[in-house]
Amino acid sequence: MVEQTFNALMLREEDRKTRAAVETLSFDALPAEDTLVKIDYSTINYKDALAVTGTGKVVKAWPLVPGIDFAGTVVETTNPQLNAGQKVVLTGWGVGEKHWGGYSQYQRVRGDWLVPLPDGLGTREAMMVGTAGLTAMLCVSALESAGVTPQSGPVLVTGATGGVGSIAVAILKHLGYTVSALTHNPEKHDYVRGLGASEIVDGPQWAESPRALEGQRWAAAIDTVGSKVLARVLAEMNYGGVVAACGLAGGADLPTTVMPFILRCVNLIGVDSVMLPLKNRIAAWQRIVTDLPVSVLDAITAKTVRLTEVPSAAADLLAGKVRGRLLVDVN
Structure with missing residues (x-):
């Protein structure tokens, strides 16, 4: 040395x-x-x-x-x-x-x-993906494992301009999903559209606690925010909808009720990348090479x-x- x-x-x-x-x-x-x-x-x-x-x-x-x-x-x-x-x-x-x-x-x-x-990925590209991209890939895989397909309906990504959200939007678009992106910054709307979002979601209601059940809008969702945002996501899920939750940028609390789970059969899946077994990491990185456009x-x-x-x-x-x-x- x-x-x-x-x-x-x-x-x-x-x-x-x-x-x-x-x-x-x-x-x-x-x-x-x-x-x-x-x-x-x-x-x-x-x-x-x-x-x-x-x-x-x-x-x-x-x-x-x-x-x-x-x-x-x-x-x-x-x-x-x-x-x-x-x-x-x-x-x-x-x-x-x-x-x-x-x-x-x-x-x-x-x-x-x-x-x-994996072949096809350099060290610079790997860190352009990083923990955020690995987590996004795991969230997409969790939705797929729960039966969500592009034909299921629109998928909402919250915190869509962050690291996890941005890569989740790009992967979902590449796989053929219709993606809606939640972002509160109008200056970043073109950015998420460029990644593949077909709809921008915003409004003052996202800072407020939702009713136990709201109108059904989403077949699935990837949430990076937590707190009131995740509560509203759950309240707006379609019957049998699936939510992959991986972040708490908006808070660690979850002010919701059991209603989305027992009346609409909503599935909430927790996604962790910290203690993920090695074989699952290897599989996720292999998928990143094929499912995240360079x-x-x-x-x-x-x-x-x-x-x-x-x-x-x-x-x-x-x-x-x-x-x-x-x-x-x-x-």
């Missing part, structure tokens, strides 16, 4: 406040795990933004290198399933929360957490930032100033 030191964005707790700064580290500072990866790219997800800004209680161990996902090349490993020189992607497993993560030029992690990059990745990726720019970009994401994905070039 030529390098003696490398750069990483480090979070430290000072006077109960989070301080984020790029630091120069030596390799013996890294965790004692079995695989060393030279990182090419990471991303800024909603959870990353909470961690870096100290807004949410995401960080479980101090000090911490944040970044819940990354893609790069295996430098050395004792894991029998991996080889030096192999391109890999990591998402979840508590990385960037309680284990050191992707905002670093190098990282040591458990080899069992790494997914070999041509939309540039449209979904808002911009690429350096390690030093991550804190300000994270604040912009939380303030709703970012559409799509934020790519981090750690080098």
Whole structure:
């Protein structure tokens, strides 16, 4: 190994406040795990933004290198399933929360957490997809497993200009679904239409608690928001409709009733990408190669930032100033 030191964005707790700064580290500072990866790219997800800004209680161990996902090349490993020189992607497993993560030029992690990059996907493209894209793919798969087809009717995607929502719209459109997109920002309507949304949904009612049952509108939905938005989605589902819920950007509460479930037979499916078994991750990444058009990745990726720019970009994401994905070039 030529390098003696490398750069990483480090979070430290000072006077109960989070301080984020790029630091120069030596390799013996890294965790004692079995695989060393030279990182090419990471991303800024909603959870990353909470961690870096100290807004949410995401960080479980101090000090911490944040970044819940990354893609790069295996430098050395004792894991029998991996080889030096192999391109890999990591998402979840508590990385960037309680284990050191992707905002670093190098990282040591458990080899069992790494997914070999499928053919047709480079490290940059993998992080244009990232945790958000993996979660979107899992949500689409959950709807399909519950019997939803393009012929079932319109599918609503909430938080449609965010990372998960944007990629969910693109995948659903590619698979032939009629997609409706919920977004409160008129400036982003053309963006989601460009990804494949045939209808833009908005209105003051989405900030209010719905009645137990509203008019039936959707065959299925992917919800990234939670709280009153998810409650309204459930109240507006068609009989036998399916909702895949994966986020809480609007809140962790769910002010609903049992009515959608017992009177309209609505199915609510929870989707998690953090502790997903490896075989399911591999299958999802394989589907991403075929079901997410590469041509939309540039449209979904808002911009690429350096390690030093991550804190300000994270604040912009939380303030709703970012559409799509934020790519981090750690080098």
